[in-house]
Amino acid sequence: MEGNVKEKRPRFCVNDHVDILMEILKRLDGRSLCVSACVCRLWCTIARNDSLWEHLCFRHASPPPSSGVRPVIVALGGYKRLYMVCVRPVLSRLGRLRIAGDSDRDRRVWTRDGVQLSLSLFCVDYYERLGRLGGGGDASGGSSLMFLCKPVNV
């Protein structure tokens, strides 16, 4: 007891309220969600929860994709992968294109076309991984979707 004297009252511990913690993490961007995964074991487990990534992938989408795409995305590798491989690079590219005058990043809205594009890219990513798993293709191995991350001269 004596050791706890300096703590006058029990401080609220967010780790005792997983539902609240989920609500907070749901409001972070992908980068901060990855930082969160390194906070402690509990946060690490929660930050791997695909429902958080599902929310993150399409929270800017209007209208959001129908629930029918969920099984497809899960089968192709899940929402975290979708975010990392397709949504994030596309979003950051769009962000670079409209730096001027766009201070509010969260206002960015994805149309149905944006969603369709990211899903198509995800299919490409899956197809390439299939090829690599089968031992086919060249040994250099890099995903052709890397063009999303690097500037391309056309």
Next chain:
Amino acid sequence: MSSSAENPTLTTEITKPSTEIATETAQSAKKINLKTSDDQIFEVEESVAMEFATVKSFFEDAPSSTDTVPLPNVPAKPFSQVIEFCKEQIKFKANPDETEKKKSNSEFVKEKTNEDLVEMIPVANYLEIKDLLDVLNQAVADRIQNRSVEYVRSFFGIDNDFTSEEEALLREEHAWAFEDVDED
């Protein structure tokens, strides 16, 4: 001028809702006593107390059974800030204005310390004030966004329970996320 013809209709339009508001406040002037976990008693207007779903259902289950409602999980300090928030919210109930509401919410959050925000969360949760919980969760998320792992840990008072090998592996896996985080 045409403006003189418009004036009478304008004034009647303004006076009508304002009398409604006046009667509403007169009805809800009844006070309710709420006792916090550290034995402080808050006298709160009924309209404010009814914002707390937990208190509301207390009265629905046992109408006029007691003068003082005990709130065993609620300390006085965060509670006084929660009351401050709810008083503001009630103004927008009578007169909904989303932009003004957002402005008022962000003002409320801006002047609070990290500790204030974190301590209000369990109170808002216990009293089931959904709007406030949303505002707090967003405010906390905004404050840990783009921050380092160490900052987030000290923000919530969370102990690192990884071994150093585990943490090194995780940081490697998420290396891209650690570029350009804000200074602590």
